[in-house]
Amino acid sequence: MTIETRIVAEAEADTRLDRWFRRHFPQLTQGALQKMLRTGQVRIDGRRAEANTRLAAGQEVRIPPLPDGPPPERDQRPVSDEDAAMLQRLVLHMDASLIILDKPHGLPVQGGPGITRHLDGMLDALRFGFEERPRLVHRLDRDTSGLLLLARTPVAAAFLAKEFRGRGVEKTYWAVVTPPPQIEDGRIDIPLAKLDGPRGERMQAVEDPSEGARAVTDFRTLDAVRGRAAWLELKPLTGRTHQLRVHCAEGLGTPILGDGKYGGGAAHLDGLPGELHLHARALRLPHPEGGTMEAFSALPPHMRETFAFFGFEAPKTPKPRRLAAAARR
DSSP states (O other), rough: OOEEEEEEOOGGGOOOOHHHHHHHHHHHHHHHHHHHHHHOOOTTTTTTOOOOOBTTTTTTEEEEEEEEESOOOOOOOOOOOHHHHHHHHHHHOOOOOOEEEEEOOTTTOOTTTTTTOOOGGGGGOTTOOOOSSEEEEOOOOOTTTTEEEEEEEEHHHHHHHHHHTTTTOOOEEEESSOOOOOEEEEEEEEEEEEEEEETTEEEEESSSSSGBBOOEEEEHHHHETTTEEEEEEEEEOOTTTTTTHHIIISSSSBBTTOOOOOGGGGOOOOOOOOSEEEEEEEEEEEESSSSSEEEEEOOOOOHHHHHHHTOOOOEEEEEOOOOOOHHHH
């Protein structure tokens, strides 16, 4: 067993160090890697590194002697034919670099306490002939419906991750809130801090910016029924956990319909569906192969029912399209 040095390839640029290790050394557990990082056994260009360090092409990664053995078993069950067919029906767009899914309400994106069936555990069903399984580029809450982006190659994953971090992706959400906000449009700029509790992860608005992470959301009212509810367009400029839910409930004082976690009983209206009324409606992003990708998602059934009840009229949903570079705004 000897110390090895590997050079980061051009196609691996901007990949997290822990993901780079999983790709090259699948037998290495996350715990073992963390121990090697803590003790300085893994280094990049001679310097200590952390699991979330982003690699650059041409860097040298020092690799200490690693344990032999087969890759650890995935914490997932084999994908059933029924689940595979379900996931494949969710595909709105697919090309050589990316897949865009229309995620339904209630489908968890990743595992957690008590969650054994989730999208991340079923991604083998979306290989469509590729050797590697697609990768999640961003996340949606289990109860949020709409557009979810997957990368089909390491190069596309690194490119898209960089665009999300650099705000190169424009995300548009639709939400129904109750009651309507006092102002029709504006910007919510309120830091958020994470709290741990017996009911799981929860975010909270904080007054002191040093106590939380900056979170910014633009919003505008598309329609409203006075005293009852409003249909909002939300554009998050940052990507904090539960950002839109907290900004509506605490920033605007008007929780998203169905969001009992942040709105309590005030987030529910008699006679209307109890599911969370938050929908990832549109994505606009640079495509890894050039040009701009635009995609849209139609409302889920429970939001269609609520829109009909209040008389909100959503426009038709365009098909996904890739625009030439010259057409970018």
